[in-house]
Amino acid sequence: MAQNAIGRLFRGQSSNTLRQSIGSVSQKRSYASKNTIPSFSPSSSPELDQALNRMREELFIPYGLGSQQQNLIFRQRYHARLEEEPVTVSVGEDDEPFLLRPMDHQTRPTKRDIFDVVTLMKTTKDWQNLIPYLSGLRLANRSVKSPRMQWLVRRAAQSDALGIILEAAKQSGLTRLRLNDMAVVRRIFFELHRKAQNGDFQGADVEKAFTLAQQFVYQMTAPEHVEHSVELDPKRKPFVIGTLLELSAARALSAHEGNDVGGWVRSYALRLLGSWREGNFRGDIKEWRSIDQMLQENVPIYNGMKLALEVNGIAKEKSIAPGLKNRINELGALIANQKKAAPEEVKAQPSVGLEQANLLHQN
Incomplete structure (x- = not known):
């Protein structure tokens, strides 16, 4: 027929x-x-x-x-x-x-229709449909550009579904989510920082955030995610290494009586100091949107160095402690100046970066 x-x-x-x-x-x-x-x-x-x-x-x-x-x-x-x-x-x-x-x-459904569907995903169960959804978009030749991928990460974090973002990265051939995109990785690690922060850097939240962070970095070594340019490689950037330091130090203090089990704190501290020149630490930036982005990167780094010095043995290690203390002073001064430079309307309704800086000050 x-x-x-x-x-x-x-x-x-x-x-x-x-x-x-x-x-x-x-x-x-x-x-x-x-x-x-x-x-x-x-x-x-x-x-x-x-x-x-x-x-x-x-x-x-x-x-x-x-x-x-x-x-x-x-x-x-x-x-x-x-x-x-x-x-x-x-x-x-x-x-x-x-x-x-x-x-x-x-x-056919418009771009707005496509992303309106994602706004309906509220639970982890809902987000389990993300991978087939992104697969369908790839099949239909509907691209998801970097700003939208960042938005997806943020929405997933709100539903405690960053693990599904990791699975989407593992299936990048279907989802097109790649971890050589600096902006996407920046958003992932900032949301991991916030997950631990929401749990007061203790207990299951920091444990899960640390595990996910390590898995994301491991996934970045897969061929489909490798960035061959050293300058553009996200896993070499202080915002990634500093977040790993923050999470590993918080985990040591929360779950291991301050002991650096596995040597992760020491390892990430050394790597952070060695990668410092790759960081976003310029003090001459005046445009607030760029400053706010710097704060989102640098608050976890600053907090990570402070927590690391509380871990047993780190403050006495001559190859680490002086460098951390110098960078803490340097970065702390930069963050303080950037807080002062915030426009009045931003101070009244803090942006994400300023909110992070304020939380850091409160702690």
């Missing part, structure tokens, strides 16, 4: 061309049926389930089909006959039947 209908749609072609067209469509009936079209698990919200299903049926499936099937869907000259004699194809891992219907490229 499907082959006859499709054959009539291509009437007027030569017999050889017709046979090729029919054969091509027949071969591609299962084009999207194995490990291509993503499926979603039930979420905590019927509204989110409905939104995900809409994206799947109106975006992911149509653009995941073969070119001949897409022609049937999107080319207006085939629409009438497709409505008269419907064609069904199998999609997904379970060979789910999908009825082809006339569609218009211009009426």
Whole structure:
């Protein structure tokens, strides 16, 4: 039935061309049926389930089909006959039947629609759909640029779903989330800092944040995430190493009676001092947005050095303690000056960086 209908749609072609067209469509009936079209698990919200299903049926499936099937869907000259004699194809891992219907490229979900779906993700269960969702966007050739990836990380952190961001990085071939993007990595490590901060740098929160931070850095060594330029390599930057120092020191103080179990504090302290010239410590920047970004990077570094000196043995180690104390004084003065430079409207309603600096002062 499907082959006859499709054959009539291509009437007027030569017999050889017709046979090729029919054969091509027949071969591609299962084009999207194995490990291509993503499926979603039930979420905590019927509204989110409905939104995900809409994206799947109106975006992911149509653009995941073969070119001949897409022609049937999107080319207006085939629409009438497709409505008269419907064609069904199998999609997904379970060979789910999908009825082809006339569609218009211009009426597919917009960028705003795409990211509105993410705003409906509230729980960790909801965020488990992120990887198939990003996979579907890749399949539909809908790019997620760096600012939106940063936004996704921030939203995931609000739902305690940074572990799913890590899994998305592990499946970067499907998700396009890569850890050689400096801005994305900066956001990830800042959110790890905030996770530990929200738990007062104690207990399970700091333990989980430290474990995730180490796993993210390990993942950065995978070929698909490696940044070959030393100057652009996120894992060499003080904001990454300083956050690892902060989390490892807080973990030592919280869970190990101040002992540097595993030697992580010492190791990260040495690496931080060795990477200092790669940091964002300029005092001549006047534009507040850039200053605010500096504060987001540098507050965890400052806090990490302070905590490290409280860990048993670190304050007495001559290869570490003097360097940490000098950098604490230097960075503390920079942060204090940047706080004073904040515009009055920002002081009244603190930006993220200023809020972090204020919390540091309170502690």
